[in-house]
Amino acid sequence: MRIITLVAQKGGSGKSTLTFCLAAAAEGEGMRVAILDTDPQRTVFKWGQRRLGEGRQTPLVQACEPHQLAEELKTLLAQGIDLCLIDTPGTHSVGVALAIERTDYCLIPVKPTIADTQAVIETARQLRDRKRPFAFVLSQCSGSTARLNDAAAGLLRHGEVAAANIHHRVDYPDADNAGLGVTEYNPNGAAAKELKLLWAWLHRAIGGHA
Ligand SMILES: Nc1ncnc2c1ncn2[C@@H]1O[C@H](COP(=O)(O)OP(=O)(O)OP(=O)(O)O)[C@@H](O)[C@H]1O
Ligand SMILES: [Mg+2]
Numbered sequence: 001m002r003i004i005t006l007v008a009q010k011g012g013s014g015k016s017t018l019t020f021c022l023a024a025a026a027e028g029e030g031m032r033v034a035i036l037d038t039d040p041q042r043t044v045f046k047w048g049q050r051r052l053g054e055g056r057q058t059p060l061v062q063a064c065e066p067h068q069l070a071e072e073l074k075t076l077l078a079q080g081i082d083l084c085l086i087d088t089p090g091t092h093s094v095g096v097a098l099a100i101e102r103t104d105y106c107l108i109p110v111k112p113t114i115a116d117t118q119a120v121i122e123t124a125r126q127l128r129d130r131k132r133p134f135a136f137v138l139s140q141c142s143g144s145t146a147r148l149n150d151a152a153a154g155l156l157r158h159g160e161v162a163a164a165n166i167h168h169r170v171d172y173p174d175a176d177n178a179g180l181g182v183t184e185y186n187p188n189g190a191a192a193k194e195l196k197l198l199w200a201w202l203h204r205a206i207g208g209h210a
Helices: 015-028 043-053 066-078 094-101 114-129 145-156 171-177 190-205
Strands: 002-006 033-037 060-063 083-087 105-110 134-138
Touching: 002 015, 015 033, 015 043, 015 083, 015 105, 015 171, 015 190, 033 043, 033 066, 043 060, 066 083, 066 094, 094 114, 105 114, 105 190, 114 134, 114 145, 134 145, 134 190, 171 190
Parallel strands: 002 083, 002 105, 033 060, 033 083, 105 134
Antiparallel strands: none
16 A cells, blocks of 8 residues: 655645545546545545545545554555545644654645745655655646746755646636546546646656556
8 A cells, every 4th residue: 555645834735635636536547545634624534525425435535633543554454445645734743744754655735936835845854854755746836837847946956846737727626516536527627637647647656657
């Protein structure tokens, strides 16, 4: 079982949205997927409840206190889960540190603004200190390609940047409303296309085959 944690010491960067969208994309490719939501806001857990209301039993979405992580991960492994995504709150806390410790790979969503890119440098430093492999992913992008390239170049000084950018698109909140990932909500849309690219890149990064 591979474990990916979405982490960023910055609220609203897109952690929860990418957690459920990546989970749905991975499941769409036949993986057995689970999500552990360690954020007290329970954004992804509530998405999972809406999804259950639509009769979709998978992926398994559980609310999880950070101190329960080790036990929950053991259970998921025993259940034959291939991929577990962990969502975390946008703060620095002992709980986030616990999630990072148990993870194979971390993804840091970051909006391409100066305030947001500066805020996640500290997140990257902590991951490097703990020897956790990670990458940034540009999230909620809008504006010119030059602006995005500048943001990516700035981040590259602190770590790898995913080879797919996520843009600001209505499909993301609309899919959330519907308890779906963007690849399910609008499979031929631009959001689904970029999300599939991100998943393919991430899958390779964690040692899977495209
Ligand atoms: N690519 C996107 N395009 C448009 N809206 C988006 C996108 N990604 C996220 N959003 C919206 O931005 C808001 C914040 O996103 P999200 O909840 O995923 O961030 P977060 O990092 O989990 O926030 P928090 O730190 O509060 O947990 C939500 O309303 C979400 O629907
Ligand atoms: Mg969140």
